Amino acid sequence: MATEQTSDAAQEAHKSITSEDPNSPLPTDGTDDNDALQSTSEPVLDVSRENTPPPLPPRPRQRPDDIQHGSKTLAVPVRGARPHLQSKATTALSLQDVHTQSESRRNSYSAHVSRKRSIISLRKGRSRSGSEVDDVASIKSYAPTLGVGADVESILGEVLKNQETGLRSLSEHFALSQQQDVLFPADPEFEEAYLHEFDSLTDVESDNMNEDAVLQQWKLKLKHFMILSSAGKPIYSRHGDDRLISHYIGVIQTIISFYQDAEDGLRGFTANDTRFVILSKGPLNLVAISRLSESDSQLRSQLEALYMQILSTLTLPSMERMFSNRPSTDLRRPLEGTETLISALADGFTRGSPSTLLSALECLKLRKSHRQVINNTLLKTRSPNLLYGLIVASGKLVSVVRPKKHSLHPGDLHLIFNMLFEAGSVRAGGGETWVPLCLPGFNNTGYLYMYVSFLRAEDDKLEEISERPDISSEQDEVAIILISANKESFFELKQMRDDLVSQLAKNRSLSHINSAIKSGRPSCTDIVPGTPLRHFLYKSRGNVQFTMPSFAPHISSDLDRRRLISLYHDLSASIHAKPTTLKVHHNVGVHCISLAWATSFFELYCVAPGTTSRIALTQAANKIVEWVRREEERVFIIGGAVF
């Protein structure tokens, strides 16, 4: 069993990448503009150096290893401000871990696990001071998303050929003519498992006759999440009730506690193609068990999100109090009713979430001038008790209003989105909702109060997005989210919402938002006509936001989506695994060719059919970067409304 030290090393590793090679554009892009790095223009969405104003609870500083992935903020920290940051610096990279060079997914799992282990052992020493400072810190908010400079060498730097053994299945499922379009080899076993991944288990009959069969269903799940108290009490399990799996819980608890007293607790272990990752957080142990070939740090960041969901319900001090009063506390009672929220998060990870993978937000693509009008309207209608205001449409951020002193934490935002769009309880209410919640990235010690209103047809002429019955369209609704530290401010915020919506209707912003929702994400060929790319993810590190094209037409099924995300997971793990100068990573397979490219400004992952040449892929990647540069102020919120 290997125990591992990961995230600090990851940050370290990444730091060295970017500090040694600050800018690395692809060669076809010639501009030289290193000044961007030094730019001192006013920070956007920044974290302030100042302290929290009185009405808000103070934000405790967190050590980097208290919240790892959890601590990314929308903010771009300012150099020199570190020790006083109220939230940890934006560290897109701490998410990623050091290990995988995984060029293939499930097939070579054991191989890549052992490789992981050896890499880990090399970087066991942790450097806490190092992790406090990461490259992103030095980027100013207005940093262009495009890195510039020349590092031609790196472009073709690393080619990892992946001779997939998937040939056998090539002809099995697809007609010859379709092969061009098949990005992922057929894998009937995986398909079958994924198909039933989200089904609930059959109930165990009273005579226990079918228990073995049910356990078999349980074992076929590709992914499990479990949460236990350190005393071993089960708190949550995605699949299977206590009675069914108590035996397994007991085993896991035994293994964890065996290592618990050691200075360095158990972080993970492998059994066949299954990876176990354990995250210990004070009185809780969170466990992810995955056969989806995700890296440890990726799994750990998912566990972090589940942990944040628990804190969001309880707050850290009250949870700690419960356990210190009674170590055998059954946390399921105070968490009653939040299982659906935890499961919605968990299933999001199992389906694959670019947002979590990149630890970044996606914004609704809008013209700069349109977004500006919305920002100004938010500022104009802002009410005194408002802390954060968000406009969200089809699960994407449209605009944010926030105080200068407080950035918005992507992990917090993820919890909010999950509550609103995945779990559905708020949206289904049909009215306006007032929800107490703790945003642990902001302050894990106290509650904030969130006003939520989903716009209906009568708020504007939003006919197309009103009350359509199917779930996908509910995702298209526009939501106004207003957050305050004052629990009595519901009517004040409701008034703000009314003012805001009537002004947005008047200045035509609602119809702009509406048409942006309708047009959806552009397809790859909308972005670059004739591009061989089937999909890409582009993350702007400075803005902690990402953009991507539609999945359609090439990635049509949920299954293909999952496999695409798995590919991105591998690419991301690879590019963050390299300690030094790797910035471009090619992955060549029979069915698809992919590329990961990281600079200090962005990360780009893209995928094309296997018949595409590497040159063509590189050119296509360059085109995407050019496109983002042109569209930067449309696809990203740069600045937002700050008061």
Place this chain on the structure above:
Amino acid sequence: MADSGATAPKPSSSVKLVLLGEAAVGKSSLVMRFVNNDFQENKEPTIGAAFLTQKCNLPTRTIKFEIWDTAGQERFASLAPMYYRNAQAALVVYDITKPTSLTKAQHWVAELQRQASPGIVIALVGNKADLASDDSPVTNDESDADAAGTTEGDEEVAESEENENANARKVPTKTAKGYADEESLLFFETSAKTGQNVAEVFTAIANAIPETSLKGPRGVGGNTNLGGSRPEDTSRVNLTGGQDPAGAKEGCAC
């Protein structure tokens, strides 16, 4: 505060109403039936509280209900005072198939009597009546306060009936009705699923709110408090006495 609206031909006034009760008894479903005339089979638990409004037309006036539908889950219980503090009416809901939910409802009633506005109108509502197959079902045609027998005692009968397929009812009407009478509460058995008695509850509440405690609709702005300002000089209403059964037929705008 002064605009009780007595001058206009059909004055409109707003009534702040709060729903309380154990998780999953059907509070949100009742509100959804009242506001949208709709029902969802598997409604998700409320998180926090939802605010909705709905008008109710009475012969002499229009009442605009400002409704707080609170979450029944235990972890939100401490927030309840924020919602009932200034409420003029409360719907305390239990599930007729779940005796513990009546106990919980009784706790809420006691808390309201201790802590809410003295003049608050409280209705005890036994929901999911569609799951009962009694000999004496409560129908839309009779005002419930009159329909349900007035005999008291025999409360033990509640737990004796275990035949779930035939009848899921676990709380006999007279048990709850007896309690409601003792405490001077309005009492209804409802089904959010079928709509049975739902409008009647709200109409009865509207009728039971004393004219003096009514004020005009909320003005825009300035209201920084969850319940708005509290009407003064309201005294406890005697519901059993002053209620006009015919009022229950006056349909709300749902």
